[in-house]
Amino acid sequence: MTMPFLRRALCTLLLFILPLPCLAASAEDAAYRDQLVKEAQAKRLWEQRPWQILLHYKKTMTGGTVSRISDPNFFLSPAGRIDPEAELSATISAFFGPQAADGEHAICRFPARLAWLKEELGIDPARLPAAVCSEQQEQIRTIDARSAVLVFPVGHINSPASMFGHTLIRIDGSSKSNLISYAVNYAADATDTNGFLYAFKGLSGLYKGYYSLMPYYQKVKEYSDLEHRDMWEYRLKLSKEEVERMLLHALELQRIASDYYFLDENCSFNLLFLIEAARPTLHLSDRTGLFVLPTNTIDIARQSGILEDATYRPSQGARIVKIASLLNDEQQQAALELAQGKREPKTVEAAAGTEQEKREMLDLVAEMVQLRLARKDLEQDAYSKLYLKILAQRSALGKGSEEAYAIDPPAPPDAGHHTGKLGLGGGVRRGDWYALLQLQPEFHSLLDPDQGYLKGAQIKFFDTLLDYAPETGRPRLRSLHLLDILSTAPRDRFFKPYSWKVAAGWDTEVMEDGRDSLIFRLNSGGGLARRSPFGGIMHAFAEVDVNAGKHLRGTVAAAPGLSLGVQEQVRDWWKIYLEGSAFFYLLGDDRISLKATLAQNFRLAQHQGVSLTLSYGDVSGHSITEATLLYNCYF
């Protein structure tokens, strides 16, 4: 047992004096190495799923194999990216390679591969070279992996920079608190602030993606405190051994670059490999569709039976709304003035209200002062002074009720509809009947049920409507929206966000002469939104609409316009969207278009519903009524 070790120690010493005995001695190691390589080949280990997962191999269209990772540092064989067998042999050989600097030996660089091969081939650890991996050992000891959690920070409510949300994995150790657990995150190394460049590079895979590891509290601060995004935490049903395997694979991916594609090979998709590495019998990464959204990851994991129920971690924004809801108007206003430094914290003592309400006021103020710093509304020095003054005042009031601040969790993301929608039905437009087909391949419209989604936000891609009227005898494209985003963020005493929309695509519109015509449209607008008395959201937008089409007076027309909308989730199963708009096409056309729409959605099941839309329009004196009924299936 100790012989090889002694010999190796001796070798290291002798290396400086006499290289020869070492080379001679390693002939035995070489024989062992060759024997293992042969054995691996005989067992065709490279074909086995764990190897395929650890190297991120996928099948190519021509039947070959290629790794999704392009970084040459991830491979030990020059052909490793496309040749699993060569990579396997090279990996075994590299484990018997010469001494290397701390952390640089293949044994340190590829711990998950080593662990698997040790099991498969029964490699005698004593016969492996003694590699020094001090950083890795420190990481493994500190993280102390016991269990893992899939974390889903939802989209952004005030500024929907990432309406789809995000996913990351948290690895828990032995401590009770999970703030000091570690988070494994996959993200693009994107530093461009030019939006167009950012989008272009992101879509075309020009950004590099990296896995990163950091204390979970950093992520909680980022999402919960800074961006005001609620977080959902799903514990994974993985054993300690499986979680250890996951961590080893995450360590292998340290500083390894992969091409980041925002739509499919993104943050969420790449986390699936970690779960597969933990339990190779799971098939997750090969079950994804066209786009991979964070909610898809949750769905896939849920279907494979490894998710426990979600735990809700409300954001600072949700906390502020909750605490404010416990206070009356006057107290809320006082809290706002305290946070703005217009009122002395001491005045709370004399203010009207119970002891508990005074606590609530000061707690609200403390959150608001933090928020003002984050919004750069307050300088750091002024912040520290004000913050401590508020807290000192608060500390004299005791703990107070803990239940009062408990926030009822909304429906978790896995309770939401699937992200694709197919609708079948029919309608009547200006007295003519037609059959209607809708395909909304991605995400969520304002009319879809709120459950599991960010309220007031809509993102649609390639939303397509085809109709078929028996008289014409052929299907007709009614509309195709390449992109349609609308974000309504309600304003209140504490938050003053703007709402906005942007859409591009083809639509059938009535022309000045009263005929229907397919036009290309670019539409954008901005405005304000408020909570309605019934819990919904009302918005008012100023918009600009640019049209291009054959039947316009010019080929291009532009119009200023106004729109008003109300969305109400009346019951769990019933949603209403009411909209009115007016556009004045005075540039490039002579048309005034007025429209009012009442749309309703009835949720039948998580992935099924019926929608009924009634609309009335008036275009330069031509009136248009239309009604459609669709049965929708989410897939």
Add this chain to the structure above:
Amino acid sequence: MKKVLMAFALTLLITGSAFAAGQAHTNVGCGLGTLLFENKADNSIILQALQATTNGTSGNQTFGISSGTSECQQPSKIVQNEKLNQFVRANMDNLAKDIAMGKGETLDTFVEMMGVAPTESEAYKAKLQASFNKIFTSDKIVMAEVIDNVVTVTNN
């Protein structure tokens, strides 16, 4: 390339520390309100729209179990516990808030890291709350002082 980067990093470090020295022990990044936000992207609506369509999130190559507190003054009254130092440094604002409120997740984590037995944690949290002014003695307070003050309060 590595050498160039090293040289660059060293230059930054030197100018950085010279700058810090000029500010006479303010312990930049070790006090309140300092670690709340780091390189946030610009928040223009157009960028948001495009980010919304691209499911983007920016990250970096950090693969650290620690962010390190070597540039901060170190606590004197406790056996060196780097994990605790890091936690207090990175969460000082939330910790102050939780201590003032006598409850909260950051406080629970802190109490656990201080090695307080679960049965005693409620009493300990109440003690910290009652001693808020002895712990957060000034708005210029830094991580090391917070920990030292907590230790003093604990031992009294």
